[in-house]
Structures are given as structure tokens and as C-alpha cells.
Amino acid sequence: MLRIRKNNQQRDDNSFFPRWKRQIHYAWQNVYNDFRQHAIASLLTIIVIAISITLPTIGYLLWKNANQAAHQWYPTPNLTVYINKTLNQKDTDNLIKQITQFPEVERVNYLSRDETLQEFKLWSGFSEALELLDENPLPAVAIIMPKDEAKQTAILHAIQTEIVKLKGVDDVRLDDSWFTRLTTFTDMVKTIVWTISIFMMIAVALVIGNSIRLAIFSRRQTIIVMQLIGATDGFILRPFLYSGMFNGFISAILALILSEIFIFRIDAIILNVSSVFGTIFNLEGLNWDESLFIILIATMIGWLSALLATKKYLNMPHIN
Known part of the structure; x- marks a missing residue:
């Protein structure tokens, strides 16, 4: 009876969900250990990514508030x-x-x-x-x-x-002279924000990809041993993918905090300027939907750049 119970327990432990749970735990444990061992380098990478995300976020906030100010200060055409x-x-x-x-x-x-x-x-x-x-x-x-x-x-x-x-x-x-000028100005700001956002997303992908490549090189001997004992590419990839997602997620949170600090710092200045024009105007920050969108985009960029970097370097001769 005891032997049958042990066999059943072993079958349960080797089923899909327990194995998947152990692999997820192993991957996140690797992410945590790597972050702890290279804390300063990881923090510097996160700060660089956060600044890259903050710049287009601030540009979007300026465009958003410019539109709001235009509707408040100018009459309907x-x-x-x-x-x-x-x-x-x-x-x-x-x-x-x-x-x-x-x-x-x-x-x-x-x-x-x-x-x-x-x-x-x-x-x-x-x-x-x-x-x-x-x-x-x-x-x-x-x-x-x-x-x-x-x-x-x-x-x-x-x-x-x-x-x-x-x-x-x-x-x-x-x-419609003022209306045409206002539309042209807001379209110009929108184009600038999108252009900066594209360049910053590329920069984020490059920074995360470079950090993943450095992590692969530092653990290449471990990867070779794992391949020799039969570890699948998915098992090897998972910690690096989670690391890229982690960097993107934490950087996006930090970028949102920096954006709110920016809004808080210049809100008093804008309030003084708007009072000169005989109106009261307060800057608006990001709402929940916009914040969630930025976090999702940064996390997806981290995952994709980590996937590309890991796939590329796992297929190189010195890794295999």
C-alpha cells in the first residue's frame, strides 16, 4: 500500500502542472539570483530604460495637456x-x-x-x-x-x-485661422512624440538585449552543461525571457513615477502662467488605462528583445 501511494505521488509530481510550476519557480529564482549578484549593474540598466521610457511619456503628457488647454482657452469654431x-x-x-x-x-x-x-x-x-x-x-x-x-x-x-x-x-x-494654426501645432507635437517614442522603444530593446547577452556570456558554461544533460531550449530560454520582462516591468513603474514627479514639479509653474491669461489650468497626469498600456508595452518589449537576443546567441557555435 505504501509503495502504491509513493508511485501515485511520483506520478502526480511528474504531471504537467507540477512540472510547469517547478520550472516557473526555477526561472524566477534564477532572475532573482542574477539580480542580487549584479545588483548595481541591474539597477543602472533599469534606470537607463526608465529614462528612455520617461522621455516619450512626458512628450505624450505635454501633447495631452496642450489639447486640453486648447479646448479650454479657445472657442468652438x-x-x-x-x-x-x-x-x-x-x-x-x-x-x-x-x-x-x-x-x-x-x-x-x-x-x-x-x-x-x-x-x-x-x-x-x-x-x-x-x-x-x-x-x-x-x-x-x-x-x-x-x-x-x-x-x-x-x-x-x-x-x-x-x-x-x-x-x-x-x-x-x-x-478658422486660429483653428488651423492650433490643429497644425498639435499635429506637429503628436508627430514629434511618436518619433521620439519609436526611437526610445528601439533604445529600450537594445539596452535589454545587451543586458541579456551579457548574462548569457557570464553563464555560457552553465548553458553548455545544461544542453549536454538534455535541457530543452525552452527551459534554457525561460530565465532570460523573465529577466527581460522583469527589467521592462520595473523600468515602466519607475518611468511612471518620474513622469508624475515631472507633472508635480511644473504644475505650479503652469498654474502661475495660466492665471496671467485669466484662467485656471491644472496639468493632468496619466490615468490608469494609459499607465497600464505603458507597463504592458515595456514588458512586451523586454520579452521580445530577450527572446531575440537569447535565440541568436544560443545558436552560435561557441554556445553549442
């Missing part, structure tokens, strides 16, 4: 429709109804001739001069607020072209 002064109220209502039916239009604010005159007196400073006129020289206007998906220069110009053809419309004005 709109079109101003100048209605013919000879139109009666019924025709004007029909015209407003036609404009409202455009799919790109969210809403239309109508100002009668009297309302436009009052607005002009309020903002122009020529109220006394206007009192001398026999009649109101200003037309009624319709201010068109486009939908969010229509707030693009090409779409706004297309709407302008269509509305100016309507009967009773004298002119349609679109003040």
Missing part, C-alpha cells in the same frame, strides 16, 4: 451666416430650418437685426454714432455650431460652400 435684410420673418424661419437640417450642424443660434445691433453697440463702443443713423444697417445673423466630428477645416469649408448657395444668404464667414 463656428460659421456666421449673414441673412439678407429683405427677408421677412417667415422666410428667415425657413432658412434657419434648412440650415439646421445639415447633418454636420449641431445647433443654430439666431440673432435678429435688433439683437445684432445691441451686440454691436455693446462691443464696438460706437453706440452714440449708431443712434444718429435713420435705420439699422446690420443684418440678422445665424451662428452655426458644428458637431464634434465636423470640426475640421475641410469639412467646415465644405459646409460654408453649401450654405452660401441657399436663397436669402448674403455671406458666410468662417474664422
